[in-house]
Amino acid sequence: NAGVTQTPKFQVLKTGQSMTLQCAQDMNHEYMSWYRQDPGMGLRLIHYSVGAGITDQGEVPNGYNVSRSTTEDFPLRLLSAAPSQTSVYFCASSDEGQRYEQYFGPGTRLTVT
Amino acid sequence: LAKTTQPISMDSYEGQEVNITCSHNNIATNDYITWYQQFPSQGPRFIIQGYKTKVTNEVASLFIPADRKSSTLSLPRVSLSDTAVYYCLVGFYSSASKIIFGSGTRLSIRP
Secondary structure, eight states: OOOEEEEOSEEEEOTTOOEEEEEEESSOOSEEEEEEEOTTOOEEEEEEEEETTEEEEOSOOTTEEEOOSSSSBOOEEESSOOGGGOEEEEEEEEETTEEEEEEEOOOEEEEEO | OOOOBOOSEEEEETTOOEEEEEEOTTOOTTOEEEEEEEOTTSOOEEEEEESSEEEEOSSOEEEEOTTOSEEEEEESSOOGGGOEEEEEEEEOTTTOOOOOOOOOEEEEEEO
16 A cells, blocks of 8 residues: 655745645545644644545635545645745544544645745 | 643653643543654654543553543653654544644654
8 A cells, every 4th residue: 555645746936826636545534634733833724624525624724725526636726826834734634433544645845935 | 622731841761761741620521531642844743542541652641530621641761863843632533523632742852
């Protein structure tokens, strides 16, 4: 199993540009989530999904959209990038009966200039 | 969601036992306590989970007193490679929706 994969690993955007961060998992996990981590800080939940077709907002959803058309994929879209969105983004997934045992991807380091 | 409080940072030396305590005064009856470890430039990694008394695995032990208002993660004989941030989370493991991480405890191990 590849586990949780994220692409790209690094990305530089200009203010106002949009992009999609990709996340995929091959463990048939129902629960998936996106977090951002600013330097020296803890993780903050952006959006999460409890299954295909179902998404909801986390702590810091503004400026981001998600969709969950399949169990495997959970892309995160930045609508109009801002310097405040410079961060490391982590995607995670977990099994239905053990949601707190999340498996994290390697992260995407995003810089917005 | 139960709020958790952990020390911001801790220092220790190789070979010592390290105990990190987490306070969760408003833990609910169904809530479990989960700990994660995060190395620099990596995503967090689940290390242990428990409901009451003591849980032990190959990485750590988790001690939970009877009132469950706190918990202690114990790392035996730490090494430099245990330098990481440790997060304490509280919630119902099987139907949680928003899984929130706090700021964690930054553990530094010195030679």
